[in-house]
Amino acid sequence: MVKRFLNCLVKNRWNHWRKVLAVSCRPIMGLVALMNCFQRSRIKEARLLALGLDNAGKTTLLKCLSGEDITNIVPTQGFVLKSMLRADFKLIFWDISGQRALRPYWRNYFLRIDALIYVVDCVDRRRIIEAGEELMQILEEEKLEKVPLLVFANKQDSVFALPANEVRM
Ligand SMILES: Nc1nc2c(ncn2[C@@H]2O[C@H](COP(=O)(O)OP(=O)(O)OP(=O)(O)O)[C@@H](O)[C@H]2O)c(=O)[nH]1
Ligand SMILES: [Mg+2]
Numbered sequence: 243m244v245k246r247f248l249n250c251l252v253k254n255r256w257n258h259w260r261k262v263l264a265v266s267c268r269p270i271m272g273l274v275a276l277m278n279c280f281q282r283s284r285i286k287e288a289r290l291l292a293l294g295l296d297n298a299g300k301t302t303l304l305k306c307l308s309g310e311d312i313t314n315i316v317p318t319q320g321f322v323l324k325s326m327l328r329a330d331f332k333l334i335f336w337d338i339s340g341q342r343a344l345r346p347y348w349r350n351y352f353l354r355i356d357a358l359i360y361v362v363d364c365v366d367r368r369r370i371i372e373a374g375e376e377l378m379q380i381l382e383e384e385k386l387e388k389v390p391l392l393v394f395a396n397k398q399d400s401v402f403a404l405p406a407n408e409v410r411m
Contacts, residue, residue: 286330286331286332287331287332287333287334288331288332288333288334288356288357289334289336289354289355289356290333290334290335290336290355290356290357290358290359291335291336291338291351291352291355291357291358291359292304292335292336292337292338292359292361293338293340293348293358293359293360293361293376293380294340294360294361294362294363294373294394294396295340295362295363295366295369295372295373295376296317296339296340296341296342297317297340297363297366298340298361298362298363298366298373298396299361299363299396299397300318300337300338300340300359300361301315301318301322301337302315303359303361303394303396304324304335304337307326307335308324308326317339317341318337318338318339318340319339320338320339320344321336321337321338321339321351322336322337323335323336323337324337336351336355338351345376348380349380349383349385352380352383352385352386352389353385355385355386355389356389356390357389357390357391357392358380358386358389358390358391358392359391359392359394360377360391360392360393360394361394361396362393362394362395362396362409363396363397364395364396364397364398364400364403364404364405364406364409365397365400365402365403365404367402367404370404370409374410377393393409395409
């Protein structure tokens with residue numbers, strides 16, 4: 243599934259068929275592969291937006307990717323901008339708070355985004371529907387029409403997690 247996501251991203255076929263893909267707990271491999279694809283397509287910078295409900299694991303995921311300590315993660319207040327440089331390639335991540343009161347501001351970040359990563363907390367089954375509803379709402383935004391989407395089924399390390407292949411819209 244990650245391969246299909248990457249292929250679509252590189253070939254820019256999102257006009258014709260837009261797929262929502264759920265992936266399991268291998269963020270680093272998936273995103274490094276994504277970065278490699280950008281590199282092959284000679285794009286030198288990519289802006290990625292991380293969204294999802296509060297406590298979904300967005301900040302943890304991004305900290306993992308940048309090799310930071312994840313022992314003391316606190317809820318994001320507003321947003322955090324993180325950039326990672328690999329060789330001559332720059333990845334810019336927007337990590338936005340998922341708190342309910344701040345979700346109406348998500349749309350302020352939709353402009354000039356190259357990919358959207360929607361993180362789902364698969365342990366919090368009570369809020370899976372809410373997570374899906376929020377995603378449906380943002381997908382209606384015109385600015386995101388051609389933006390590739392990766393739905394990341396997080397917390398698969400927990401025995402209580404909803405399996406990634408059961409995460410559906
Ligand atoms: N078991 C498990 N816990 C995780 C995982 N990813 C994140 N967490 C935990 O989930 C909690 C919330 O993580 P955050 O990264 O702060 O979540 P967030 O989506 O950034 O939340 P907001 O900033 O409030 O929107 C933390 O206690 C993390 O340690 C994971 O893959 N597995
Ligand atoms: Mg956060």
